[in-house]
Amino acid sequence: MSTEDFRVEHDSMGEVQVPRDALWRAQTQRAVENFPISGTPIEPALIHAIGRVKAAAATVNAELGVLDAEQAAAVVAAADAVVAGEHDAEFPIDVFQTGSGTSSNMNANEVIATLAGRAGTEVHPNDHVNASQSSNDTFPTAIHVAAALAVADDLLPALDVLATSLGRKSEEFAGAVKSGRTHLMDATPVMLGQELGGYAATVRYAGERLGSVLPRVRELPLGGTAVGTGINTPPGFAERVIAVLSENAGQPFTEARDHFEAQGTRDSLVELSGVLKTYAVGLVKICNDLRWMSSGPTTGLAEIHLPDLQPGSSIMPGKVNPVLPEATLMVCFQVIGNDAAVTAAGASGSFELNVAMPVIARNVLESVRLLAAASRLLAERCVDGITANEDRMRQYAESSPSVVTPLNKYVGYEAAAKIAKQALAEGATIRETVIAMGYVERGELTEAQLDEALDVESMTHP
Known part of the structure; x- marks a missing residue:
């Protein structure tokens, strides 16, 4: 690229060359250059949540006299465009960055400031877009907002789809007797419907567990600013911003009961990750049972048949494999690994700040996204199409x-x-x-x- 492809921006450390058409500015560019690690930016859900926080903060800053009406309106309009996903490509910073997420917070401040300026109102990334805020409270707030929305709007409905599918099959095969198995060895008979009903309950219980942790995930650290004391934050700011966030997002967010706990730990996200892992563990058992029961067709159990979705071998004609249970298993393995990383990252709080927040956000949000997608696919493209070989099952049971x-x-x-x-x-x-x-x-x-x-x-x- 030639020098004509760049423009010069500056920050407190000096001048930086930034791609001419980029919405970001100097601090974002420094982070792009400092962290060329994975090539993976933060999750889009987190980008949109940061936009929500910035819009709500600007609205309240105007109410409290921190920003004038024109500045606030410009910030809100620009932030709303970020929330809508119109500028995801303008958030290029690697997820493996500064542990507070400061780089991504400034990325948002700069993009929003540029958008506001192009719309006719000059605002400063720090002085106006970041007014009454610190990366140390806004970035974790955005993680909590993104996680709560992802669970409520995506994962819980997906669990309901899978549990409902398994429940229908449980009713369909309520009278289909088969051999029970413990230790993979013959045991007293059960109904196929009873097994499938147990799987449905596993999924339902996962929903209950998620419901129990959500109130703590919805508890936001906003208002603690740099260390939890609330320095440079006007009275009533956090309470009012969180009320606006709740109204706009349709979620009952609350202010942290203790800002020092909320600033220094990410325990509620660790707890959420543990619940996601628990669901993944249960899903592993379900998928493996489906694979065992459908094994064959001549040398396995062949008690049930899963829908034929695609050829299973490049060399063996006619072979069909349980591809969706296998894909779901890999999702579960990823989620279990993500939880291990979240556990270590959650333990990385020193005094007033956790310093591994971007990777916590990445792993929790990825786990939610993967589990939601896999649960729907498993239901709609696999479980819904299960058929049973009832004669074979009875023969096994009676013998x-x-x-x-x-x-x-x-x-x-x-x-x-x-x-x-x-x-x-x-x-x-x-x-x-x-x-x-x-x-x-x-x-x-x-x-x-x-x-x-x-x-x-x-x-x-x-």
């Missing part, structure tokens, strides 16, 4: 040695174990083996009692 369990009350545990082992060795059914071993002939139980005890459906609802 399992574990169906001997109800005979314990007639012949005792040790005798029942001998029956099971002999039936397995001879390839006979439990009923045939009981009769062959003379239990009915000796009157230890009647054939009617035997039939009742070995009714696999009744074993699922004792």
Whole structure:
């Protein structure tokens, strides 16, 4: 690029060359040059949340006489454009940057100031856009806003889609008996609907867990400014800005109960990440069960069939794999890894500030985004299309040695174990083996009692 492609900007450290058409200015450019690490900028959801904070702050600064009406209106209009996603490309700073997020906060201040200036009102990035604020309280506030909105608007509805899909399938297969399994070994019968209902409950409980942590995520550090004391913040600023944020975002945000806790820790985000990990762990179990039950078609369990979505091999014609459960598993592994990073980052608070906030934001928001997308896809392109091989499932259930369990009350545990082992060795059914071993002939139980005890459906609802 030639010198004509740049313009000169300055900040407190001197002059910097900035791409001519960029909306950002000197401090953003310094950060771009200082942190060429991953090539991954902050999440768009966080960019939009920063815009929300800036717009609300400008509105209240006008009410409190910190900004004049023209300045505030210009900042709000520019910030609203950021919220709308119109300028995401103007936020190029790598996520691995200064731990307070100061670079991204100044990126927003500069972009908004430039937009306001182009619309006819000159405002200063620090003096006006950042008025009554510090990166140390606005950046974490934006993370909390972004996380709360992402969970409420995207993840919770996605969980409802998946739980509803699993619930419908639970009802559809409420009468489909199959062998239960513990330790991957045969166990007493269950209904396929019962298993699917358990999966639905796992997803529903994840929603409950998210609902319980959201009030703490919605508790915002805004107003603490640099260290928690609220220096340079006019009285009533935080309370009023948070009220405006709540109204505009449709979320019940509240001011931090203790600004020193809110400034120095990110514990509520660590807690949220832990809930996301818990859901991911549950989803791993669900996806692996679906893979096991659909394994085959001739050498596996083949109890259910998942929708055929794409060819499964570049060399084996006709092979179809459980691709969506596999993709979802990888999402879950990523979320579990993200939580490990969030845990370490959350422990990186020193005195009045956590200094790993950008990576906390990246990982929490990515986890929410991935889980929401994967949950919807798993529901709509996999679970909704599940069919069951009910004859095969019944055959497994009736041939399992574990169906001997109800005979314990007639012949005792040790005798029942001998029956099971002999039936397995001879390839006979439990009923045939009981009769062959003379239990009915000796009157230890009647054939009617035997039939009742070995009714696999009744074993699922004792």
